[in-house]
Amino acid sequence: MADRIVKLLNDLTETSKNGEKGFLAAAEDTKDPELRGLFQNRANDCAAGAAELQAIVSRLGGKPETGGSVAGAVHRGWVNLKAAVTGRSDAAILEECERGEDVAKHDYTNALREPLPEDIRAVVQRQYEGVLRNHDQIRALRDRYRAST
Incomplete structure (x- = not known):
């Protein structure tokens, strides 16, 4: 049972690390200081969540995951590609952040x-409740930015 739990927690650690990297990329791409601060805070939240999961894995005698997944790297790459193609609008960045949070919701629901x-x-x-709050906040901001363009 411990091996199964370690794998599950390591999968969630990857999800959190992917979120951290995605939000850091979003913070770099946005031109809005309010969004930059929000994205940096979300990246910090993801990092803290990953660290918490890694500590539990260690406590269980497992080897904690330390990086993000290939799928996460692909998603982050797509974020950068999409942002470049669309002129890095804040609405496009928010759409990609919401997409990333959709993946996190799915992973936590399964766990x-x-x-x-x-x-x-x-x-x-x-942590799942935090993902839901992030998702809802990002979606509301995305809707606000869409309406203003």
Whole structure:
């Protein structure tokens, strides 16, 4: 059981690391200081979430994941390509951030379907709720930016 939990937590660590890198890229691309601050904060939240998951993996005797996934790298590359093609508009950047949060929602939903010890489930559930808040905030900002263009 511990091996299965370690794999699940390492998968979520990859998700968090991908989010961190994606939000850092978004912070670099945006021209809006408010969005830059938001993206930097979200990147920090993702990094903290990854560190929390890595600590649990270590506690369970596993080897913590330290980087993002290939799929995440592809997504980040697509973010950069899309931003370059669309002139790096903030609306386009927000759309890509929302897409990334959709992936995180999916990954956390799947993780919560698995049998987990209560203490680990509580951590995953709390992080999932953060993903939902991020997603909703990014979507609302995206809608606001779409309406203003």
